[in-house]
Amino acid sequence: MLTQLAIKDFAVVRSAELEFGPGLTVISGETGAGKSLLVDALGFLSGLRADSGMVRHGAERAELSARFALADAAPARDWLREQDMLDEDRDDGDECQLRRTLRADGGSKAWINGRPATLAQLAELAGLLVEIHGQHEHQALLSKTSQLALLDGYGGHDDALAAVAAAAARWNTLLREREALSKQGDVSERIAYLEHQAGELQREALEPDAIAELGASHRRHAHAAALIAACDAAFTRLAGDEAPSMTRQLQQTRAELMRVVEHEPRLADIDALLDAAAIQLDEATALIERIREDLDLDPLQFEDMEQRLGRIHDLARKHRVAPERLAAHRDALAAELESLRGAGERVARLDGEIETARQQWRAAAGKLTEARTRTAGTLASTTTSLIGELGMGGGRFEVALEPNAGERPDANGAERVEFLVSANAGQPPRPLRKVASGGELSRISLAIEVAALGGDLVPTMVFDEVDSGIGGAVAEIVGQKLRALGEKRQALCVTHLPQVAAQGHAHYRVSKAASDGVTRSAVERLDAKQRAEELARMLGGVEVSKEARAAAKRLLSNAG
CATH class of the missing domain: 3.40.50.300 (P-loop containing nucleotide triphosphate hydrolases)
Incomplete structure (x- = not known):
């Protein structure tokens, strides 16, 4: 509002x-x-x-x-x-x-x-x-779309219209799918190409975690000699027998301190720290020993890793993706391949599904057409009566249902609507948008809106x-219709x-x-008093008489 x-x-x-x-x-x-x-x-x-x-x-x-x-x-x-x-x-x-x-x-x-x-x-x-009904170009009811919406609103066709829209959506979806498959043409060459590409990718372990682990293993084998030497040297320093090791020195230090701890109690705190250090040192020594046992100078295994890494990098260059994206690329090729393999069968099934969807749309559209035909007759009859009451005696209003020319399904049904009107007896009905008189157009719009009262969502x-162009009793009727x-x-x-x-x-x-x-x-x-004075002016002109004021009060009283 x-x-x-x-x-x-x-x-x-x-x-x-x-x-x-x-x-x-x-x-x-x-x-x-x-x-x-x-x-x-x-x-x-x-x-x-x-x-x-x-x-x-x-x-x-x-x-x-x-x-x-x-x-x-x-x-x-x-x-x-x-x-x-x-x-x-x-x-x-x-x-x-x-x-x-x-x-x-x-x-x-x-x-x-x-x-x-x-x-x-x-x-x-x-x-x-807002809808504007006037003598200018911004006429809401002159649009066929608005006319159709008003007719459906007046007839309460929401359920029937929803059924048509759903059937049209289903039909259009299937048509687009068939068109997309048809554009692919002969896909046998594409299938052969994808089979070869997918076969290459499937022969390798291409998951990102697997590639990361392979790289780490390759680096270990590439530096195995240096790693073995470093581990041996570290183990000797930490726990070896050839020279005083860190473990033995730590034990000797603790023993020396404990002999004099009775003279300085704080040395007990140092001993606790060295004890914790000894535990950490033992764990480090054990871990170095395990790592050393895992290290092995195996030229054949190293060569195999290099070959696998080489193949992975070759595949990445060939398919123009990063090595860690190869698995996703492989899966995409597999999905496309599966889709193409079933394309022929899908096209055959689609023809049957499209025909079923067409029949469903036609059935739903047929029910909507029947409902619109009934509603059009009622709206035309009611509006024609109102046009006569609004001072256009002999005038006639009709609602023409025009079949759609398109072959594709329409969510709005199988027809379009055109409002036709004959302003005077003996004249053939013409489209509402071609009515010449602005005053007649406004009154016809008013008659349509009153007839369709409650069906318009605006x-x-x-x-x-x-x-415009009326007076007397007809003017009062126009006012009453507007008030209604x-x-x-x-x-x-x-x-x-x-x-x-x-x-x-x-x-x-x-x-x-x-x-x-x-x-x-x-x-x-205007307040009540000013309204009476304004109506008196409209009745009597420049010189407002007592009679005009009395008539104005009667009009307001009757309207109230």
Whole structure:
């Protein structure tokens, strides 16, 4: 729901800030005061191309912003979350802000929740928040996609549509798999090549741990002579018999100290340290002895290790990977080989699976088509009745279901929708997007929205000059329909008829005045007394009579 609209230096509006609530909000004012500028502002916030002519004369840029509550706009919240633009830390992410600047030199910038956004993103999000029904190009209902969504929403086709989408996804997945396999062509040469490559790799132990151990063993054998000499020398110094060894010297030292320990008790602490050292020395000696026993000058074993290492490095160069990546490369080749070996059989199975998926999609799409056909008849009948009530007697509304021309499965079903309308009796129905009269287009849009009440997920609907070219009883009916729409969805309406304005739950007035030779517009929210006076002005013109004031009070009383 739209909660706030702020405008600065836009056309003849220097600065305005409007607060909106639920229900129907009407906007009135004298001709040329700039009532429709509020709708234009929402249009630019919905992604319309920048127009430097909308920047107020003398200003460098126009600034527009709109704030929306997301409690009734789950699709918009999901979109924001997917785009990483949802402000979860503020009000539990229950609001979003659209902001845009239009520069006098023709440039523009846009933001969503303070983050820079493209016009495409702005339009996509705004399409989930607000629908504009007016006499300009930003007509939500003129899009076939929107028409289809409205028809499905009105008919409650969610389950049938989900079944079609799931069947289409399955069918498309299988088609893509077959196309990928078909592009491979004759794979016999590739299989032979992979078998040879994989065979070479499988003959060696290529796991990273095995290669590391082989390298370590090779280094030991390469330096075996030096290692043996070092171990022998160390063992002799530590525990040998040919010269006083470190072990024997340590024992003698402890014995000498213990003979005089009674004269200096602290020598006992030294003896404890030397005892610990003796234990460490014994362990070191034992470990050196074991290492020495493992060392062996075996030329044949060393040559075998060199050959194995050579083969591993040759394989690494051949396959252009590091030696420690050879095992992963081997596994990848094996997986590709297995896939190619089963490709022929898979293609044969795919043909049957694709045919089954096609039949499942057709069955699901057929059920959806039947549901849409029933819904189209009901929506057309209800809307046609409403068109007559809105002053277009003899008018007719139809919903045409057009089969899709494509051969691939469509997640939206087997048809597209086109809304057709005949504004007058005897005229053939034409696409809604080709209706010439802006006032008729707005009233037809209103009739469709009222007929489909509750089926449209967009929370805010805006109607610009929906009452153009009508008056009297028809104007009152238009107002009543707008009020009924406002009971289910937030509705905004720019109007010049008191019968329509009286039906609003809230009322804004746009006025203009000249200051220093420059015309400016101002917007104010009216209280009950001001509303009565504004309706009287709309009824009586410049000179407001007692009769006009009395009639205005009656309109407000009847609406209430």
